[in-house]
Structures are given as C-alpha cells and as structure tokens.
Amino acid sequence: MFGSLIRRKPGMTLDQGDPAFDSTTFSLSTTVPRPLERRGDDRVLPTLCIVKLSSDRGDQLMRARNVSAGGMMCEVGREVSVGDKVEIEFNSQKIPSTVIWTRDTTAGFKFDADIDLGEMLAGRKPRHGFRARPPRLDVQCKANVRVGKTYYNCDVHDISLGGMKIEPIEEYCLGKQVVVVVESLRPIKGEVRWFNERKAGIVFDDPLTFEELAEWVGKRLELATLKAAYKR
Structure with a gap:
C-alpha cells in the first residue's frame, strides 16, 4: 500500500x-x-x-x-x-x-x-491569537538528540511533518539548535521552541515530506506486526 x-x-x-x-x-x-x-x-x-x-x-x-x-x-x-x-x-x-x-x-x-x-x-490564517497547527501522529519511539556536544536519549511522544515532542531534556536547551536522529529517518536539524517539565517541542529546519513520514510509519507498522506474530 x-x-x-x-x-x-x-x-x-x-x-x-x-x-x-x-x-x-x-x-x-x-x-x-x-x-x-x-x-x-x-x-x-x-x-x-x-x-x-x-x-x-x-x-x-x-x-x-x-x-x-x-x-x-x-x-x-x-x-x-x-x-x-x-x-x-x-x-x-x-x-x-x-x-x-x-x-x-x-x-x-x-x-x-x-x-x-x-x-x-x-482558520488557515492566524486570527484572534489562534494558529492552526499541522496534524501530529502519536508515536512511542526513541530518538537521539544532540545539543552542541551533549547527547540526550529521548522518548518521542508525537511527530508531524514540521516537528516533534520529546522528553526528557533540560531547560537550557530552549532556543538551541539540535540534531535529531530517529531510526529509519534521516538526521533532522531543528530548534527547541518550547520547554515544560522536561518535555520539549522541536521545530524542524527542513520539514519531512509526506512520503518520508508515510514510509517511516509503514516500516513501524510492519515491524510491530512481525513482533506480534513472533510472540504467538
């Protein structure tokens, strides 16, 4: 498919x-x-x-x-x-x-x-302080996040074409440039735009394409199906 x-x-x-x-x-x-x-x-x-x-x-x-x-x-x-x-x-x-x-x-x-x-x-245009955000996929996977010379092993909570939410990470990372590595995806450069209780939102400098994200989701589903079949 x-x-x-x-x-x-x-x-x-x-x-x-x-x-x-x-x-x-x-x-x-x-x-x-x-x-x-x-x-x-x-x-x-x-x-x-x-x-x-x-x-x-x-x-x-x-x-x-x-x-x-x-x-x-x-x-x-x-x-x-x-x-x-x-x-x-x-x-x-x-x-x-x-x-x-x-x-x-x-x-x-x-x-x-x-x-x-x-x-x-x-609603496509900002009005009354409201801005529609791109749809996000709820996911549970790991990511390596490099901030300068420091590396964080983070949990990914959701991902969209333009960014992702991760934890844990430190508050000093707010506003920093980062490189995110998720299995089966290309390394992605971005910036930490918000921070709250060790959770952070990263906005990608170069957004993912629809094809990239669709293929990544497909691989994750195939892997989950294989693991489920193996456990039977």
Missing part, C-alpha cells in the same frame, strides 16, 4: 501543468468529492493540505486532494474500508466521518455533518 502511494506505477502520466494535481481543491458543494471531479466553484490552494485520520486501526496522515462542505477525497498511506467510522483532523478541528468509497490509494470520506467551509478556510 505504501509503495504504491510513494512510487507511482510506470506508464502513469501526470499533467504537471494542472495545478489541481499538486494542490488541494475546495468546493462549496455538499457532496463527497470523487476521482476526476472538477467544479466551476472550486478554489485551489498552492500546496496539498495534510490531514490526520484516526480510527480503530490507528492514526495516519493523508493528503487531501479535494474538499467540499460535505466530505473530502484523500490519498491514504494505509488501507481503509468502506463503512469505517473515522475522525479527520483538519485545521485543528476534528470531524467525525465515514469512508464511503475507495480506489487504489485514494478514498472518499463523508462528514457526519456538513462543515462551514468558509469558516474552515478562514
């Missing part, structure tokens, strides 16, 4: 001149978007929105291709099934939804209740 998402099949041609290929399209319709759908009232953003999906099968990040007031079409990293009850985190809001169709690495999600898309899009 991850391989087909990360490496498109030979022979597939993509119209690089079509901005909808690499941008999220928004529609004022209340119907759930489907493949190859275009509407006259669409509004296109310059980059793809990354949203978080939570279900009984765990969490994953998805790329939103088309969003309407009634649902969205997304690229998924892990398989979902028609009828699955899920929760989609979009612009820091959590939307109960249902999977109503799947095709290859894409799926259609119907919101349990139509959303105010204008209000949702307005």
Whole structure:
C-alpha cells in the first residue's frame, strides 16, 4: 500500500501543468468529492493540505486532494474500508466521518455533518491569537538528540511533518539548535521552541515530506506486526 502511494506505477502520466494535481481543491458543494471531479466553484490552494485520520486501526496522515462542505477525497498511506467510522483532523478541528468509497490509494470520506467551509478556510490564517497547527501522529519511539556536544536519549511522544515532542531534556536547551536522529529517518536539524517539565517541542529546519513520514510509519507498522506474530 505504501509503495504504491510513494512510487507511482510506470506508464502513469501526470499533467504537471494542472495545478489541481499538486494542490488541494475546495468546493462549496455538499457532496463527497470523487476521482476526476472538477467544479466551476472550486478554489485551489498552492500546496496539498495534510490531514490526520484516526480510527480503530490507528492514526495516519493523508493528503487531501479535494474538499467540499460535505466530505473530502484523500490519498491514504494505509488501507481503509468502506463503512469505517473515522475522525479527520483538519485545521485543528476534528470531524467525525465515514469512508464511503475507495480506489487504489485514494478514498472518499463523508462528514457526519456538513462543515462551514468558509469558516474552515478562514482558520488557515492566524486570527484572534489562534494558529492552526499541522496534524501530529502519536508515536512511542526513541530518538537521539544532540545539543552542541551533549547527547540526550529521548522518548518521542508525537511527530508531524514540521516537528516533534520529546522528553526528557533540560531547560537550557530552549532556543538551541539540535540534531535529531530517529531510526529509519534521516538526521533532522531543528530548534527547541518550547520547554515544560522536561518535555520539549522541536521545530524542524527542513520539514519531512509526506512520503518520508508515510514510509517511516509503514516500516513501524510492519515491524510491530512481525513482533506480534513472533510472540504467538
């Protein structure tokens, strides 16, 4: 599943001149978007929105291709099934939804209740002191964090394309440049932006790509499945 998402099949041609290929399209319709759908009232953003999906099968990040007031079409990293009850985190809001169709690495999600898309899009810009943050995946793994010449062996609590939360670490690290090494990920440079009770938030200088994080999550799931099978 991850391989087909990360490496498109030979022979597939993509119209690089079509901005909808690499941008999220928004529609004022209340119907759930489907493949190859275009509407006259669409509004296109310059980059793809990354949203978080939570279900009984765990969490994953998805790329939103088309969003309407009634649902969205997304690229998924892990398989979902028609009828699955899920929760989609979009612009820091959590939307109960249902999977109503799947095709290859894409799926259609119907919101349990139509959303105010204008209000949702307005939330993309800072207002009244509120800034929507990128969706984060709850994880439990280890990371080596280098601060100057000092190394910390830390627990990772969550990770997003742009940063992670770790502990334990010391308060003097606040504002320091760091290098984070997590198994199966490239070394990541960043800065400690906040500190509280030995927990810290690191913002990456060079954010992870969707493909990098999806592949990393896939490897962790495969390893967990193998360990579970071995214990039986």
